[in-house]
Structures are given as C-alpha cells and as structure tokens.
Amino acid sequence: MRSELARALASVVPPPTVLDDEESLRPFETDAFIMRRALPLLAAIPDSEAQVPGIIRACRERGVPVVTRGAGTGISGGAIPHEQGALLVMARMRNILSVDALARTAVVEPGVRNLAVSEAAAPHGLFYAPDPSSQSVCSIGGNVAENSGGVHCLKYGFTTQNICALRAYDGTGERLDLGSEALDAPGYDLMALMTGSEGNLGVITRITVRLVPLPEATETLLATFPSVRAAAEAVGEIIGAGIIPAALEMMDRIVIDACEQFMGLGFPKDGEALLLVEVDGGREDVDDAFARLRSILETCGAIEIRAANDERERAELWRARKGAFTALANIHPDYYTIDGTIPRRCLADVLDRTVALAKEYGLVVGNVFHAGDGNIHPCIFYDASVPGDLEKSEALGARVLEICIEVGGTITGEHGVGIEKLRQMCQQFRAPEIAAFHAVKHAFDPEGILNPGKAVPTLKRCAEWGGMHVRSGAIPHPEIPRF
Amino acid sequence: MRSELARALASVVPPPTVLDDEESLRPFETDAFIMRRALPLLAAIPDSEAQVPGIIRACRERGVPVVTRGAGTGISGGAIPHEQGALLVMARMRNILSVDALARTAVVEPGVRNLAVSEAAAPHGLFYAPDPSSQSVCSIGGNVAENSGGVHCLKYGFTTQNICALRAYDGTGERLDLGSEALDAPGYDLMALMTGSEGNLGVITRITVRLVPLPEATETLLATFPSVRAAAEAVGEIIGAGIIPAALEMMDRIVIDACEQFMGLGFPKDGEALLLVEVDGGREDVDDAFARLRSILETCGAIEIRAANDERERAELWRARKGAFTALANIHPDYYTIDGTIPRRCLADVLDRTVALAKEYGLVVGNVFHAGDGNIHPCIFYDASVPGDLEKSEALGARVLEICIEVGGTITGEHGVGIEKLRQMCQQFRAPEIAAFHAVKHAFDPEGILNPGKAVPTLKRCAEWGGMHVRSGAIPHPEIPRF
Known part of the structure; x- marks a missing residue:
C-alpha cells in the first residue's frame, strides 16, 4: 500500500514531498504527547493548498487514514500518526497572505507560527491575541484544530473567538469556505464547528484571523500568598470586583522552586503560591485597575506584591510563567500535566482535593495554571523507572478530571482530547451527545478517514469502559484502579 | 391528523396547552416577516422543559413538522408556521433560573425576554450585552436561534459570543447538553453550531448566558455630516485609530426626517447623514477616547457634534435609533428592510451603489444601520397598492445583497435566512457548503421534521434558481428581473 499510495501522490499536481522511509519518518512518530508513538505509512508535505484535495482523494480512494499535523506541539496526541495512514504535514504552508489593518484581519496559511502573526501585525499596532505557551513554535492551523487558549484568553477569548473565516477540505476532498471576513455569516456555524475538531472534520488550509489593537498600557505584578487557598480566594475577589485582567495566573511553591532553580x-x-496578574488597556484605566488590584490583593492577605517596573522586568515575569513547564521537566523529568476546567468559585476546594488525592496515591503534584479562567493544570510527578508509577499518575489524573466534571467543569480547557482523554469523554458526555458528535463527523467524513480514533470515543468503547457519565454527582468508577 | 395529534399531545406529562381552532391560531400565523402567513395544524405551548421531548416525539411519530417560535419578532420568517405542522410556542417558559455574579452567568429559559436578563443582572453590576432593537419583547431563545446582534455587538459580540451553555432537544427528542459553564468544552462545538441554526437542529430549552460588568462610564454623541460618504469615511477613520466604540450607528436624511416627524x-x-457613537468603559479612558473621537469626526468634516449631557439625553438619542424602524413605518407604510454585511472599507461605495441602483429601479431607499460592524440595513420604500412595486423592491433588495457578496460580505448580518433569503444562500455558498449544511441537519434531525424549508435551500432549488454562486466576482443573473 505504501508504494502504491506514494505513486498516487506523485501524480498530484504539483506533487507534494513524500517521505516513506523509516529514518525520515522517525521525527514524526509522536507530538508533544510523547507517551504514545507510531510510524505512519508515509508523510505527505504539500507546499500549497492546491495539493491538499488531491492528497485527501488519493488516500480516500484507498481507504487510507489521513492524520494532519501542524507543528506537533499538541499535548493530547491529536497528531500522532496512524500506522496504516498518511501523515499530512502542513509545515511548509507558512505564508502570511495578507494583513488588513482597517478590517483588523490577516489571512494566513496553517503552517504559520502563532507568534509570526503578531509580528506581522505589530507595524499596524495590532496583534493576534491567543498565546499558547508554545506560541513561538506552534502553528495557527494546529491552534484552530485544538481551539487553543493561552495566558491572555481570559480577556481576549480562545482561538474560536479570534478567527473569522476558514477554508477547509472535508474527508471527500471537497473545499468548504466557512465564516466571512465581514461580520457573521449565514447558515449553520460550520467555522466554529471546524474549530477545535482536532483534524476530524476537515483539513484546514487557510485561516482569516482577527487582530486586536495593541494596548496602550500594560502593567504586571506578582503577588505572594501564604497558601494556595488564599491565592485562589483572591482570584475570586478580583473577578468579583469587575476587573477583567488580561492574564491571571497561579503557580504553587513546587513550580516556583523549579522556576527559581x-x-x-x-x-x-x-x-x-504566587499570582501573576496583568492588566492592559488605556493608560488611566490600567492605572486605576492596577491600584484596585493591589488593594484587593492586600486585603486577601498577599505577603508581598512586586510590580514590574519596566518592559524588561515584565518579560522576566512572563519568562518564568511560559518557561515553567520546561523548568519542571528539568527538575522532575517525568510528569503528567492535567488540563481541566472548573467554575472559578471551586478553585480553592478543587486544589485542596487534588493535594489530598495526591497524598493518597503517594504522588506529588505541582500547579501552574490559568486561575482566572478556572483552567487548572496539575502536574503529577512520577518516576518512570518505578514500575506502576506511570499508571498511578494516570489514575490520579483521571480522578482529578472526574472532580472537574463533578463540580460542573470539563475535562479539557485548551489541550484537546486527542487520544489522551477519550475515556474522559465518556464521563463528560451522555450517549446522545457522543452519538451527535459521530453523526456530525459522518457529515464531513463519511468514510471516517480523517484522524480516526481521536477526539471522540465510540459508544462501544464508552460502554466497555463502563458508561461512566457523571455530571455534578457522585462517581462510582470501579474500573479505574485506585492506589 | 390535527385531532389525532392533539390527543397524543394531551398524553404528554404534564400536558402542554394545545390550541387547534382557527381563532386561537390566527395570532401565530406570521412573525415579523409579515409578507408570508400560514396557519399551523395546531400550537403546543409547554410550561416546562419536561414537556418538550414528548411534544417532539409525538410529532415525529406522525411525521409532523415542528416549527419553534419565541416572541415572533424575527424578520426573515423563521417562525412562520408550517401548514401541516405543529407550532411549538416557547413563550411560557420564561423563568430566570439563576444568576451567578462570580461566574458572571445566568441560566434562563428560552421564553425570557432579552431585556429581562439585563434587568435581573443589574443589581450585581452586570448586564447581557447583545441588544436587538426588539430587546424589550424578543426572547433569548429566539436570539440564540437567530444568533442575534444589536447596536452594542461591535464591542461585545453576537449572541454566540455571549452564551456558554445550551440545552436542546434534537429532532428525535434526545436531550443534548452543549457547552459548559466553565471555560470551553471538549468535543465538536455543537453549542456554536446550534446557535443561529434557526430552529433546524434542535429545540432550545435552557440557555446559560454570559454577563459582563456594567461600564463605569458611557458617553454618546451625534455627529452630522454633509454626505453619507463623509460619514462612512469617518467610520473607517474611527476604527483605523484603534477606537472600539460600544456602538457606531449611521442614519441618513430620509431616516432622520422620519424620526423627527x-x-x-x-x-x-x-x-x-448622522453618526451615533457611544464609547463605554473606565471613566478616564472613555474621556480620552471621546476626545479623540471628536477630533476625528471634526477632521472628517462633521458639521455639528452634539454630545449627550446626561442619561436622559443619551436615552433620547437611543430612542431615535431604536425607534427608527417604527418611525419609518409611520411615514412609509410599505418598506422592505435589507440585512447584509460588507467589509467596512466598502461602506461608502456600497451605499453609493445602492442609491444609484434604487434610482434605476425608480425606488427610494433609506439607511439606518450598524456602520461600525459593516452591517447595512437599506430600507426600500414601495407602494403595496401599485401592482409590481413589491416585486421591484424585492428585486432591488436581491441586487443589494449580490453587491454585499461581491465585495466579500454576506447576505445577512443578524436577521437570519428564514424563508426570506433562501435564494441568496445559493449565491453565498457553493454546492459543497450547501451539501455540508444538509448533512449536518441530517445528523440532528434525520427525518427533517424541525422547521423544514427554512434557513438552508435544497441543492435542487439552487439548481432551479440557476446555480447562482458568486463570490468577489461579476454576477450574471438573468433570472432576477431587472426593472
């Protein structure tokens, strides 16, 4: 099949680069969910949109799965290759096609790096708001596929709120132009549907992103608290006071120590615990909000408040936050990052419960996360050389996500489901919703060749796992091992 | 069928109110798209969500179409009854179930009036941002079904950006819980898909809306311009200067005169032409933006600038804008309002072309619209007593929408497709996109009982109309009469 498919791809006009030897394919065997690896049949690397429908059709005619890959920075395994499938690598489609300062939009190819969009917009006084930690390397196409967030999404929204049009090719190779550069579009909102669909509904080849004015002023501070609970309560007070920070991040002692080291x-x-808070906007309002913020933080028991005095100090603060996961990896080589969301009011309780659960499992958990969004990222440390430790960390992670669902949250804020959280999808949703996902998938990809086995579990798998739906209720899950 | 269905509905627990005599049904024969009327078989009026799946199933078992109706203020005919169908009237499901000030959300039933949500949120210093002109009477359920906008959507977004969770029942009566009160939700974004689907994918029974803090300060002004073109150019300058007004509305002389009268x-x-501009936010920033705004308006040739001195004067200015359509109806009893979107940079050109086209058709057009959004609403005046005049106005409207598509805009900004714009959908979209809409519809409503014949035309109808897709190109449409 490999050589037959390679020949078919060679007849696409113009032919994409095709890699089909093991050595060339090795770098593509996983994404940032490194727990799972697979080599694809081959990798097809188009230079332009014109090649994409031909690649999809060649695969479809042969019943070969197509897994689309951006920069491979996703951490739920969405871009891990299918062993019997083609990997469609979008890395070479990285042209910024236009920037329109009046419309505040840019049209970009999927392989364009996230940060490159803001760099291109900067001369116009504009930027692209969603900023995942990986923004210097991750691609816009991947951001759309995962509906990526970032530290500034509290104020500016997720990817889905920051794009206005998409071009995609469905599982039959048909082109779909979705959304509009003008405000709103008629028909069902297939653009929003495609966003966050993790490569299951189409291959995205062109994105019109919204740009927003660079704020006149930005102020950033760091507040230290005697406990995680005190910091979490301060988050509630800030939001309750009507302040909408551009970012509101929390780090606990374990993460602070790792960053420091x-x-x-x-x-x-x-x-x-530390809170990293940023306020942006007009000069006077920022000053006003910043003063109110300090007063709230003091009232909530902050031990120390440090404001960044200049751009350099501000960059240092953000370097700590954005480098936190790398810092953790340096100190604790093996860890498993959880991505769950909870209503903000539950922050302190859920963090306490996580610590208590970790003790029960004999594991340690560090926290660095988007507190303002209620998007938690507990990092569970384990030792891969100790038999059973990995499994224990996964079981603890599953318990934490159950708590997220129980309090009215979700199993992923911004990292996607991929292959990592298929089981949790059965807990988040009831059978009718899972069935609706499959019916929608079928509408775009009748043969199921696009990223099969990712993002949405089959109802059969959910049944095997024990039909685990819970929502705001008690969770009896005997099938998840408890240590 | 009528009496048989009425008996079946009587066995729903608890039974909904059923109206099946002509006199009772007469008030429901149209919505605000009064050009078309039809009496349904019967109307079913549930008091609670519990009755909804039973009503859908009773209809489905009999192959009876279900048309859901909110307050009936839609102006594209989305809620016009089906002669062989049941009308599902949501007017009695009007409880505000909860308001959560910390989460900044409210959970409401679909029959709740738009304005009632902001009234309930006001004691918490919050409001619900989308504000259609009909906000004192229109319902949230209808707003979600149409993805309604309003004068403040320039800054605050459309309905889809202002809700976070939905409960809906699909065409088989299955309950779907979509979205999340916490940030983001996994799986395909079926909440966004349901929003704006015009009653085609499900019956919405519960909505969690986002609330935003009431701004500290609001300033409003009226600027008079010597020409529509000068006003349109000022719109571009305001946006280009990085100011994001809360509202930026335009009215031309014809509308001003009607309001005045x-x-x-x-x-x-x-x-x-008049521009009505509102800026909101923190006190200092509003003052700063307001000063810059005045200076831009003066530079752009404003003849007169009047700022509202107090809340009463501000309310007066908005009374004119929100009452403009009623004022027009008083002076020109017959008119046809077009709803199209265009990129802002095309505003002056498209308005000029509209005036020129109207002359060609021997008709007069007035303009009152969301200039900042590029959402135009030309009102075409005609005389219903003159044979052929209505048809001329419709033909002119169709030409204006073609221009919107041609310049990269869309055929509807906020009023929906309903039955009014089925033909234009064939122009906006290519066959693969129309096919994708139908495939998605099938996923939620396999028998096609939900609001059949609305929102999305069949490919067959598009073919009959002449396969009229145009996008950024010339438009040869011999089948639309030209006068």
Whole structure:
C-alpha cells in the first residue's frame, strides 16, 4: 500500500514531498504527547493548498487514514500518526497572505507560527491575541484544530473567538469556505464547528484571523500568598470586583522552586503560591485597575506584591510563567500535566482535593495554571523507572478530571482530547451527545478517514469502559484502579 | 391528523396547552416577516422543559413538522408556521433560573425576554450585552436561534459570543447538553453550531448566558455630516485609530426626517447623514477616547457634534435609533428592510451603489444601520397598492445583497435566512457548503421534521434558481428581473 499510495501522490499536481522511509519518518512518530508513538505509512508535505484535495482523494480512494499535523506541539496526541495512514504535514504552508489593518484581519496559511502573526501585525499596532505557551513554535492551523487558549484568553477569548473565516477540505476532498471576513455569516456555524475538531472534520488550509489593537498600557505584578487557598480566594475577589485582567495566573511553591532553580529569577522565597496578574488597556484605566488590584490583593492577605517596573522586568515575569513547564521537566523529568476546567468559585476546594488525592496515591503534584479562567493544570510527578508509577499518575489524573466534571467543569480547557482523554469523554458526555458528535463527523467524513480514533470515543468503547457519565454527582468508577 | 395529534399531545406529562381552532391560531400565523402567513395544524405551548421531548416525539411519530417560535419578532420568517405542522410556542417558559455574579452567568429559559436578563443582572453590576432593537419583547431563545446582534455587538459580540451553555432537544427528542459553564468544552462545538441554526437542529430549552460588568462610564454623541460618504469615511477613520466604540450607528436624511416627524427630537436639520457613537468603559479612558473621537469626526468634516449631557439625553438619542424602524413605518407604510454585511472599507461605495441602483429601479431607499460592524440595513420604500412595486423592491433588495457578496460580505448580518433569503444562500455558498449544511441537519434531525424549508435551500432549488454562486466576482443573473 505504501508504494502504491506514494505513486498516487506523485501524480498530484504539483506533487507534494513524500517521505516513506523509516529514518525520515522517525521525527514524526509522536507530538508533544510523547507517551504514545507510531510510524505512519508515509508523510505527505504539500507546499500549497492546491495539493491538499488531491492528497485527501488519493488516500480516500484507498481507504487510507489521513492524520494532519501542524507543528506537533499538541499535548493530547491529536497528531500522532496512524500506522496504516498518511501523515499530512502542513509545515511548509507558512505564508502570511495578507494583513488588513482597517478590517483588523490577516489571512494566513496553517503552517504559520502563532507568534509570526503578531509580528506581522505589530507595524499596524495590532496583534493576534491567543498565546499558547508554545506560541513561538506552534502553528495557527494546529491552534484552530485544538481551539487553543493561552495566558491572555481570559480577556481576549480562545482561538474560536479570534478567527473569522476558514477554508477547509472535508474527508471527500471537497473545499468548504466557512465564516466571512465581514461580520457573521449565514447558515449553520460550520467555522466554529471546524474549530477545535482536532483534524476530524476537515483539513484546514487557510485561516482569516482577527487582530486586536495593541494596548496602550500594560502593567504586571506578582503577588505572594501564604497558601494556595488564599491565592485562589483572591482570584475570586478580583473577578468579583469587575476587573477583567488580561492574564491571571497561579503557580504553587513546587513550580516556583523549579522556576527559581532553572532560571534564577529571584522570586520570593516565602509563601506557598504566587499570582501573576496583568492588566492592559488605556493608560488611566490600567492605572486605576492596577491600584484596585493591589488593594484587593492586600486585603486577601498577599505577603508581598512586586510590580514590574519596566518592559524588561515584565518579560522576566512572563519568562518564568511560559518557561515553567520546561523548568519542571528539568527538575522532575517525568510528569503528567492535567488540563481541566472548573467554575472559578471551586478553585480553592478543587486544589485542596487534588493535594489530598495526591497524598493518597503517594504522588506529588505541582500547579501552574490559568486561575482566572478556572483552567487548572496539575502536574503529577512520577518516576518512570518505578514500575506502576506511570499508571498511578494516570489514575490520579483521571480522578482529578472526574472532580472537574463533578463540580460542573470539563475535562479539557485548551489541550484537546486527542487520544489522551477519550475515556474522559465518556464521563463528560451522555450517549446522545457522543452519538451527535459521530453523526456530525459522518457529515464531513463519511468514510471516517480523517484522524480516526481521536477526539471522540465510540459508544462501544464508552460502554466497555463502563458508561461512566457523571455530571455534578457522585462517581462510582470501579474500573479505574485506585492506589 | 390535527385531532389525532392533539390527543397524543394531551398524553404528554404534564400536558402542554394545545390550541387547534382557527381563532386561537390566527395570532401565530406570521412573525415579523409579515409578507408570508400560514396557519399551523395546531400550537403546543409547554410550561416546562419536561414537556418538550414528548411534544417532539409525538410529532415525529406522525411525521409532523415542528416549527419553534419565541416572541415572533424575527424578520426573515423563521417562525412562520408550517401548514401541516405543529407550532411549538416557547413563550411560557420564561423563568430566570439563576444568576451567578462570580461566574458572571445566568441560566434562563428560552421564553425570557432579552431585556429581562439585563434587568435581573443589574443589581450585581452586570448586564447581557447583545441588544436587538426588539430587546424589550424578543426572547433569548429566539436570539440564540437567530444568533442575534444589536447596536452594542461591535464591542461585545453576537449572541454566540455571549452564551456558554445550551440545552436542546434534537429532532428525535434526545436531550443534548452543549457547552459548559466553565471555560470551553471538549468535543465538536455543537453549542456554536446550534446557535443561529434557526430552529433546524434542535429545540432550545435552557440557555446559560454570559454577563459582563456594567461600564463605569458611557458617553454618546451625534455627529452630522454633509454626505453619507463623509460619514462612512469617518467610520473607517474611527476604527483605523484603534477606537472600539460600544456602538457606531449611521442614519441618513430620509431616516432622520422620519424620526423627527414621528418623535420630534430636535435633530439637526442640515446634513445628509448622522453618526451615533457611544464609547463605554473606565471613566478616564472613555474621556480620552471621546476626545479623540471628536477630533476625528471634526477632521472628517462633521458639521455639528452634539454630545449627550446626561442619561436622559443619551436615552433620547437611543430612542431615535431604536425607534427608527417604527418611525419609518409611520411615514412609509410599505418598506422592505435589507440585512447584509460588507467589509467596512466598502461602506461608502456600497451605499453609493445602492442609491444609484434604487434610482434605476425608480425606488427610494433609506439607511439606518450598524456602520461600525459593516452591517447595512437599506430600507426600500414601495407602494403595496401599485401592482409590481413589491416585486421591484424585492428585486432591488436581491441586487443589494449580490453587491454585499461581491465585495466579500454576506447576505445577512443578524436577521437570519428564514424563508426570506433562501435564494441568496445559493449565491453565498457553493454546492459543497450547501451539501455540508444538509448533512449536518441530517445528523440532528434525520427525518427533517424541525422547521423544514427554512434557513438552508435544497441543492435542487439552487439548481432551479440557476446555480447562482458568486463570490468577489461579476454576477450574471438573468433570472432576477431587472426593472
């Protein structure tokens, strides 16, 4: 099949680059969900949109799965190859086709790096708001596929709120132009549907992103708290006061120590939690909000408040936050990052419960996350050389996600389902919703060749796993091992 | 069928109110698209969500279409009854179930009036942003079904950006819980898909809306311009300067005169166009933006600028804008309002072309619209007593929408497709997109009982109309009569 498919792809006009030897394919065997690896039959690398429908059709005619890959920075395994499938690598489609300052839009190819969009918009006083930690390397196409967030999504929204049009090719190779550069579009909102569909409904080849004006002023501060609970309560007070920070991040002692050891930023040595808060907008309003913010933080028991005095200090603060996962990896080589969302009011309770659960499992958990969004990222540390430790970390992670569902949250804020969270989808949703997902998938990809086995579990698998739906209720899950 | 279905509905627990005599049904024969009327078989009026799946199933078992109706204020005919169908009237499901100030959300039933949500949120310093002109009477369920906009959507977004969770029942009566009160939700974004689907994919029974903080300060002004073109150019300058007004509306002389005659507000007597601009936010930033705004308006040739001095004057200005359509109806009893979107940069050109086209057709057009959004609403005046005049106005409207598509815009900004714009859907979209809409519809409503014949035309109808897709190109449409 491999050589037959390679020949068929060679007849696409113009032919895409095709890699089909093991050595060339090795770098593509996983994405940032490194727990799982697979080599595809081959990789097809188009230079332009014109090649995409031909690639899809060649695969479809042969019943060969197509897995689309952006920069491979996804951490739920959405771009892990299918062993019997083609990997469609969008890395070479990286042209910024236009920037329209009046319309505040840019049209880009999927392989364009996230940060490159803001760089291209900067001369017009504009930027592209969603900023995942991986923004210097991750691609816009991948961002759309995963509906990526970032530290500034509290104020500016997710990817889906920051794009206005898409071009995609469905599982039959048909072109779909969705959304509009003008406001709104008629018909069902297939653009929003395609966004976050994890490569299951179409291959995205062109994206019109919204750009927003660079704020006149930005102020950033770091507040130290004696406990995670005190920091979490401060988050509620800030939001309750009507302040909408551009970012509102939390780090606990374990993460602070790791950052300190790795980057030596001179972070406060006492306290159990830090809040990193940024406010942006017009000069006067920022000053006003910043003053109110300080007063709230003090009232909530902050031990120390440090404001960045200039752009350099501000960049240092963000370096710590954006480098936190790398810092953790340096100190604790094996860890498993959970991505769940909860209503903000549950923040302190859920963090406490996570710590208590970790003790029960004999594991340690560090926290660095989007507190303002209620998007938690507990990092569970384990030792891969200890038999059973990985499984224990996964079981603990599953318990944490159950708690997220129980309090009215979700099993993923911004990392996607991929292959990592298929089981949790059965907990998040009831059978009719899972069935609706499959029916929608069928509408775009009748043969199911696009990224099969990712993002949405089959109802059969859910049944095998024990029909685990819970929502705001008690969770009896004997099939998940408890240690 | 009528009496048999009425008996079946009587066995729903608890039974909904059923109206099946002509006199009772007469008030429901049309919505605000009064050009078309039809009496349904019967109307079913549930008091609670529990009755909804039973009503859908009773209809489905008999192959009876279900048309859902909110307040009936839609102006594209989406809620016009089906002669062989049941009308599902949501007017009695009007409980505000909860308001959560910390989460900034409210959970409401579909029959709740738009304005009632903001009234309930006001004690918490919050409001619900989307504000259609009909906000004092239209319902949230209808707003979701149509993805309604309003004068403040320029800054705050459409309905789809202002809700976070939905409960709906699909065409088989299955309950779907979509979205999440926490940030983001996994799986395909069926909540966004349901929003704006015009009653075709499900019956919405519960909506969690987002609330936003009431702004500290609001300033509103009226600027008079010597020409529509000058006003349109000022719109571009305002946006280009990085100001994001809360509202940016335009009215031309014809509409100003009608408002003046109807409401006697003492509007400027000279000038050909007015801009109504509102800025909100923190006190200092509003003052700063307002000063910049005045300076831009002066530079762009404003003849007169009047700022509202207090809340009463501000309310007067908005009374004119929100009452404009009523004022027009008072002066020109017969008119046809077009709803199209265009990129802002095309505003002046498209308005000029509309005036020129109207002359060609021997008709007069007035303009009152969301200029900042590029959402135009030309009102075409005709005389229903003159044979052929209505048809001329419809033909002119169709030409205007073609121009919207040609310049990269869309055939509807906020009023929906309903039955009014089925033909234009064939122009906006190519066959693969229309086919994708139908495939998605099938996923939720396999028998096609939900609002059949609305929102999306069949490919067959598009073919009969001449396969009229145009996008950014010339439009040869011999089948639309030209006068």
